[in-house]
Amino acid sequence: MPALFFQQQLVITKHSVQPFNAKTILLFDAQFLNVDEFNLDALLSPFELTVFTRRKSNKAKQEYLATRLLLKYLVKQTMPQFRELASNHISSEFDEQSSKLLLHITGSNTVLSSCLSHSNGFVGAALNHECIQFGFDIEKISTKRPFIKLAKHFYHLDEVNLIRQNPERFFRIWTLKEALAKATSQPIAKLLSPNVFNQLMLSKLTAVSCQYKEFDVSVVSNQSTDWQCSVVNSIDQLRSVLHF
Known part of the structure; x- marks a missing residue:
């Protein structure tokens, strides 16, 4: 049975605006993003600006800005009623009670659940409109790490x-x-030692995965086969929707 989880079943395509699937995980390489080129006041909410300024390294700032732009783009693409809403009126804030990153929209009672992941500058973002059990994770594959020693531990x-x-x-x-931890709102420390394949079965969740370039990507959900990944090759692809 574990052999099924090592098959490359997750589909990753190049991003195009149309047609747009609400169950899309947007992927983007943020390491070439120049944060100084953006009008951050117009793109980030006051709360997000506060978080952004606390980021010390340029890499951390790149990842934070990229993931927020992807999330706001997803909101506007999947919810036409917010298409003309200013991007800084969409605010991402982590909710301790649910262990989810929630999106709050100014002037609306709408609260959206979301999921993020990043590894070595490569980031992913997705909305969870249906509030189902859902999580995904990205990890860079490094052949220099002591695999067996780490695994044994x-x-x-x-x-x-x-x-x-x-x-x-x-x-x-x-x-x-990691994806299972996010889908079930559990700390990753609790899921390290149990057999993840058994845990997926017990949780009645499905998983699809693949390798994309030097990264491994997994999606866990009760509807995993409905999710797809879309690679944004340039942040300019988001420009017409986010108006920057």
């Missing part, structure tokens, strides 16, 4: 044995655990 023995056969499986197992 953190993972289930059955998972360690799978990694012995193929070291890159370490990252597939990791993204599955």
Whole structure:
């Protein structure tokens, strides 16, 4: 059964504005984003600006800005009633009670659940309109890490044995655990030692995964097969919708 989880079933395509699927995870390489080129006051809410300014490294600022632009783009593309809303009237704020990143829209009672992931400058963002159990994770594959040593320390023995056969499986197992943690609102520390494949079965959740360039991507949901990934090649693809 675990062999199914190592198949490359997740579809990743280049982004196009139309047609647009609400169950889309937008992916973007933020490392070339020049944050100084943007009018941040017009794009980020006052709360987001406060969080952004607390980010110390340029990489952290790039990832934060990129994920927020992707989320606001998704709101405008999937909810036509907010298409003309100023981007700084959409605010992303983490909710401790639900362990979810929620989007609040000025002048509206609408609150949207979302999910983010980032690894080494590569970021992903998605909305969860239906508030289903859903989570995804991105992790850069590094062949220099001590796979077996790490796996022995953190993972289930059955998972360690799978990694012995193929070291890159370490990252597939990791993204599955992270995605499951987000889908079920559990801390990742609680899901490190249990067998993730058994946990997925017990949770009655499905998972699809793939490798994209040097990254492993996994999606966990009770409707995982409905989700797709779309790569934004340039932030300019968002310009006409976000008006920057």
